[in-house]
Amino acid sequence: MRYTPYVDPGAPSLWLDESPASQLPALQPGAHAVDAVVIGLGITGATAALELAEAGLSVLALDAHGLGWGASARSGGFLLVEHAIEYPARRARFGRERMQTVIEMARSSHELIEQRFARAAEHKRCGSLILPMAEDESEQRTLAEAASLLQEDGVPCSQGAGHEGLDGFAPGLSIPEDGEVHPGRLLAAVGAEAGRAGAKLRQGLVADVDTKQRVVTTADATISYGIAIVAVNAWTRRLLPHVDIRPQRAQMLATRPLGPMRKLGPVCYGCWGYDYFRQRDDGRMLIGGRRHLHRESESTDASVPTAAVQDDLEAYLARHLRAFGPFEIEARWSGIMGFSPDELPFWEALSDGAGTASTHVLGGMTGHGMGLGAVCGQTIARSCHRELSAVEQRRTQLLHADRLRS
Numbered sequence: 001m002r003y004t005p006y007v008d009p010g011a012p013s014l015w016l017d018e019s020p021a022s023q024l025p026a027l028q029p030g031a032h033a034v035d036a037v038v039i040g041l042g043i044t045g046a047t048a049a050l051e052l053a054e055a056g057l058s059v060l061a062l063d064a065h066g067l068g069w070g071a072s073a074r075s076g077g078f079l080l081v082e083h084a085i086e087y088p089a090r091r092a093r094f095g096r097e098r099m100q101t102v103i104e105m106a107r108s109s110h111e112l113i114e115q116r117f118a119r120a121a122e123h124k125r126c127g128s129l130i131l132p133m134a135e136d137e138s139e140q141r142t143l144a145e146a147a148s149l150l151q152e153d154g155v156p157c158s159q160g161a162g163h164e165g166l167d168g169f170a171p172g173l174s175i176p177e178d179g180e181v182h183p184g185r186l187l188a189a190v191g192a193e194a195g196r197a198g199a200k201l202r203q204g205l206v207a208d209v210d211t212k213q214r215v216v217t218t219a220d221a222t223i224s225y226g227i228a229i230v231a232v233n234a235w236t237r238r239l240l241p242h243v244d245i246r247p248q249r250a251q252m253l254a255t256r257p258l259g260p261m262r263k264l265g266p267v268c269y270g271c272w273g274y275d276y277f278r279q280r281d282d283g284r285m286l287i288g289g290r291r292h293l294h295r296e297s298e299s300t301d302a303s304v305p306t307a308a309v310q311d312d313l314e315a316y317l318a319r320h321l322r323a324f325g326p327f328e329i330e331a332r333w334s335g336i337m338g339f340s341p342d343e344l345p346f347w348e349a350l351s352d353g354a355g356t357a358s359t360h361v362l363g364g365m366t367g368h369g370m371g372l373g374a375v376c377g378q379t380i381a382r383s384c385h386r387e388l389s390a391v392e393q394r395r396t397q398l399l400h401a402d403r404l405r406s
């Protein structure tokens, strides 16, 4: 057995502190045998576990820590139809047809969350506001180009938008269909639903996946499986070293409530999408980003907030959101994202000793897994138990790891 030490995910986020149901009972030692094992319970794995359990399979779903303790419940909780400022570059690179599939996937993911978990996850279609920096003409031009391409491709959006109290930005782009969730409560709700459907969700650190024998190993248990879904995203290479997913840290902070009311309606992005902020209904302002100023130190899977990035986040509040202050910082946290080589998620099916594709690796969610992870997990889980529809087949064609080899 190969021992793969796991990097501690760090202190919980504000979201995790508010979601005690994200904690899991420990896996019993000994031998287990199931139809399906899911490894990693972020948004991707939790949705896959739900799909498989609802299809009637016996499911054991494991996470090293708890539901959402990786990136998912440390995220901003923005649900976006697409990363708008990057749309011109992504459309040029992948083509219009494939970007239509990405948009369809993001919309389906958002609808799945809205239809099944809206209340528990505090979901809102609050819209997003993408703001270029006032001094960056190149960013302003790119956003204008993004707006016309998105409109051409069926994403309603309007240019020239701004918001009272925000400083240092040029007029931005408003996308009304985008939304927000409480990611900790979302994960707890998906897990609870999977549990009701019969999945056993357990805390357990997987040390090895023997894809040929179809056996998963922890320190004191073995699990024989029919199919496995490996959804450990940033930590994939620790289990399957050949899979090219690279860890990238991202950091956030939350202020104390800034008053009795939420004054900032949409979720916001600035500076080429690197910076993001939102206000909760309880008045707390949450902000993340500034990673692009610290590229070397943030290329890591050590989940600890650093003074350098946190100071920059505070400076950003003072510079661009001053009118909402004064600010008192209540929580700071970091999370680890998994970047794919081309920044779209991918899926790879690994064969067992009999040549059957029984282990499915799904990851590389990059910076937008809250918007895409649910549909990715659901679709790949579906492909394990039934024929896919034409729309679902387009998704698996897009996700297939072959695209990275061509």
Ligand SMILES: Cc1cc2nc3c(=O)[nH]c(=O)nc-3n(C[C@H](O)[C@H](O)[C@H](O)COP(=O)(O)OP(=O)(O)OC[C@H]3O[C@@H](n4cnc5c(N)ncnc54)[C@H](O)[C@@H]3O)c2cc1C
Residues within 6 Å of the ligand: 006, 009, 039, 040, 041, 042, 043, 044, 045, 062, 063, 064, 065, 066, 067, 068, 069, 070, 071, 072, 073, 074, 075, 076, 077, 078, 079, 080, 204, 205, 206, 207, 231, 232, 233, 234, 235, 239, 249, 250, 251, 252, 288, 334, 335, 336, 337, 338, 363, 365, 366, 367, 368, 369, 370, 371, 372, 373
């Ligand atoms: C600060 C921050 C802000 C972000 N903001 C947004 C946002 O607003 N919108 C958006 O769309 N995306 C955002 N993202 C990105 C998004 O969070 C991720 O893309 C998404 O959560 C990935 O989901 P996942 O389920 O694939 O992986 P994860 O949520 O990382 O889940 C992987 C799970 O695998 C578990 N695991 C790892 N190794 C093992 C092992 N050996 N055994 C058992 N379990 C294991 C981990 O504990 C973890 O829970 C943000 C990320 C960060 C860090």
